Amino acid sequence: MKLLALLLLLLSFNVSATTSAANPATSSDTASAKRWLERLSTSLNQLNFTTSFVVVKSNQAEPYHWLHGLGENDQELEIFTRLNGPRRDVLRKGDIVSYIEPEQEAYSVISNDVKGPIPTIFRGDISELEDSYRFISVGRSRVLGRVAQLIRIVAKDKYRYSYWLWLDQQTGLLLKMAILTRQGLLLEQIQFTHIEVSDQLSENLAQFQLTELPEAVKLVRQQQSKVFAWQVNWLPHGFSAVKSNHHNLNSNNRGDEKAVEFMLFSDGLVDISVYVNLSQENFRAPEYASDGATMVFNHIVQGIEVGVVGNIPLVTAKKIAESIVPARKKNGNSSVQGSVSESHDD
Amino acid sequence: MSEIKSESISSLVDNYSPSTDTSVNTHLVDNMLKDEHLSSTWQNYHLIGDVLRDEVPQSLQLDLSKTISAAIAQEATILSPNSSTQSSSNSFAPLTNDAVVQTSESVKSTSRVIDATNRFKAKISALVKPMGQVAIAASAAALMIVGVQNNISDNSSITPSQVVQTVPLTGYANPVSFSVQSTKFQKNQQGKLQAQQVMNEQLAAERVAQQRRLQALLKDHTQQVKLGSNIK
Numbered sequence: 001m002k003l004l005a006l007l008l009l010l011l012s013f014n015v016s017a018t019t020s021a022a023n024p025a026t027s028s029d030t031a032s033a034k035r036w037l038e039r040l041s042t043s044l045n046q047l048n049f050t051t052s053f054v055v056v057k058s059n060q061a062e063p064y065h066w067l068h069g070l071g072e073n074d075q076e077l078e079i080f081t082r083l084n085g086p087r088r089d090v091l092r093k094g095d096i097v098s099y100i101e102p103e104q105e106a107y108s109v110i111s112n113d114v115k116g117p118i119p120t121i122f123r124g125d126i127s128e129l130e131d132s133y134r135f136i137s138v139g140r141s142r143v144l145g146r147v148a149q150l151i152r153i154v155a156k157d158k159y160r161y162s163y164w165l166w167l168d169q170q171t172g173l174l175l176k177m178a179i180l181t182r183q184g185l186l187l188e189q190i191q192f193t194h195i196e197v198s199d200q201l202s203e204n205l206a207q208f209q210l211t212e213l214p215e216a217v218k219l220v221r222q223q224q225s226k227v228f229a230w231q232v233n234w235l236p237h238g239f240s241a242v243k244s245n246h247h248n249l250n251s252n253n254r255g256d257e258k259a260v261e262f263m264l265f266s267d268g269l270v271d272i273s274v275y276v277n278l279s280q281e282n283f284r285a286p287e288y289a290s291d292g293a294t295m296v297f298n299h300i301v302q303g304i305e306v307g308v309v310g311n312i313p314l315v316t317a318k319k320i321a322e323s324i325v326p327a328r329k330k331n332g333n334s335s336v337q338g339s340v341s342e343s344h345d346d
Numbered sequence: 347m348s349e350i351k352s353e354s355i356s357s358l359v360d361n362y363s364p365s366t367d368t369s370v371n372t373h374l375v376d377n378m379l380k381d382e383h384l385s386s387t388w389q390n391y392h393l394i395g396d397v398l399r400d401e402v403p404q405s406l407q408l409d410l411s412k413t414i415s416a417a418i419a420q421e422a423t424i425l426s427p428n429s430s431t432q433s434s435s436n437s438f439a440p441l442t443n444d445a446v447v448q449t450s451e452s453v454k455s456t457s458r459v460i461d462a463t464n465r466f467k468a469k470i471s472a473l474v475k476p477m478g479q480v481a482i483a484a485s486a487a488a489l490m491i492v493g494v495q496n497n498i499s500d501n502s503s504i505t506p507s508q509v510v511q512t513v514p515l516t517g518y519a520n521p522v523s524f525s526v527q528s529t530k531f532q533k534n535q536q537g538k539l540q541a542q543q544v545m546n547e548q549l550a551a552e553r554v555a556q557q558r559r560l561q562a563l564l565k566d567h568t569q570q571v572k573l574g575s576n577i578k
Binding site: 296 | 557562563566567568
């Protein structure tokens with residue numbers, strides 16, 4: 001009986017706490033959410049941590065190890081390891097990122113971007129996202145046996161997904177992440193299963209500090225004079241061009257390589273790839289598939305094959321694909337930026 | 347007199363001790379058992395109470411006691427397992443001797459036995475309950491395992507797309523998984539007309555080609571994303 005009374009008391013307290021948290025003006029909520037995200041960023045940059053997490057997509061779960069630490073001269077060391085199946089590691093030492101994958105020889109890239117399951121923007125300047133997303137601090141819950149603060153990164157329009165982050169109150173680190181549609185449908189989740197923060201560099205990272213990474217690939221700088229035949233006429237607000245090039249798209253090394261014109265766009269959180277090439281077929285109905293939050297879209301209209309890939313809803317992919325037009329000769333691909341602003345709705 | 351009696355019966359029905367008149371009080375129950383009129387009053391009061399409390403069963407069996415006593419009277423000597431112990435204790439009296447006594451006694455003893463078994467059951471169930479819950483949890487786990495195994499076997503039965511599925515991808519993204527539907531479709535159609543089969547093969551080939559196209563895109567996307575930007 002006593003227990004029941006206590007429970008009731010707790011419940012009422014909880015309710016009053018959440019309502020009082022929801023009552024103040026939304027601006028303060030946003031501000032506190034931003035503070036949380038900034039704290040996440042500094043924690044990800046400065047703490048020595050050893051974590052494990054599981055990426056849960058439609059019907060599969062993939063476990064990873066993630067280690068991070070500061071080595072000599074405050075050089076950042078980071079290891080992502082996929083634990084199931086063939087080995088896939090991402091190693092980072094300062095600004096050299098190495099990818100070790102079963103299909104090809106290990107290679108390094110000079111970049112401050114680790115393309116792992118966790119978006120790198122969380123380590124960087126979160127205010128880049130303010131254009132396209134709202135930050136909302138929601139409430140507290142218990143994740144991984146810790147007190148967690150739920151922060152929602154909500155898309156301002158219907159053309160992208162929302163991200164929910166559960167952050168550790170003690171360390172500010174990520175405990176759980178979910179990608180949801182606007183309707184609240186869960187697409188992908190990352191659940192941490194273990195977190196350890198230490199003052200010392202962990203043994204694995206100390207060892208990694210001594211190993212040498214493969215030589216960095218020299219990326220050929222795209223000549224600006226190169227002519228691009230196609231341009232994207234519509235993109236959701238906030239996306240800008242990251243790069244564009246011509247390369248061969250090899251379909252599983254079957255020899256039927258085809259040259260494509262490639263464009264990469266990003267809004268800071270999400271990358272969208274657009275592929276355009278001429279096809280012998282005149283028409284092919286839209287085909288698409290999704291892998292967790294990643295949408296792959298492809299169609300042929302009037303002899304032009306367009307592919308769109310990224311963590312975006314189908315509507316967005318379709319709309320982008322339909323907006324492909326022959327480039328106006330003078331502007332080249334810079335016209336993309338100009339056309340971006342027209343898509344500001346909701 | 348009868349008015350006082352019925353009044354006291356009424357209060358007895360309502361769980362109050364009847365009037366202070368102890369002479370009525372003490373003999374009330376005995377009188378009631380003897381007097382058919384009083385017992386029917388007792389019965390009626392209960393029925394009224396039931397109706398008022400809305401506790402009347404859907405099919406109202408007005409005289410349960412009569413049917414029960416009739417059933418007991420009709421019941422012959424029971425040769426139940428415990429009647430053997432009964433007969434051994436009553437070995438002086440022949441079995442056919444006094445049916446009424448015999449049955450009443452056997453009823454008593456069975457009721458005792460039932461009582462004991464009930465108590466025993468209660469104890470057991472109290473003991474077993476947590477175990478049962480564990481068992482339920484365990485069976486749920488077993489179900490899950492079965493389910494998972496089912497899934498696995500399902501996956502392995504995807505023959506046409508297996509080739510595609512085993513081709514590893516470059517990035518973290520996993521093989522595009524829409525193939526299940528197509529294979530189901532294919533399975534259902536198998537064993538039908540050959541023309542249809544040919545069509546299916548074409549369809550499957552088309553699906554494989556489609557999947558290959560989409561996977562090539564996905565693969566290249568993850569690769570390109572890793573290579574970083576060249577505009578800055």
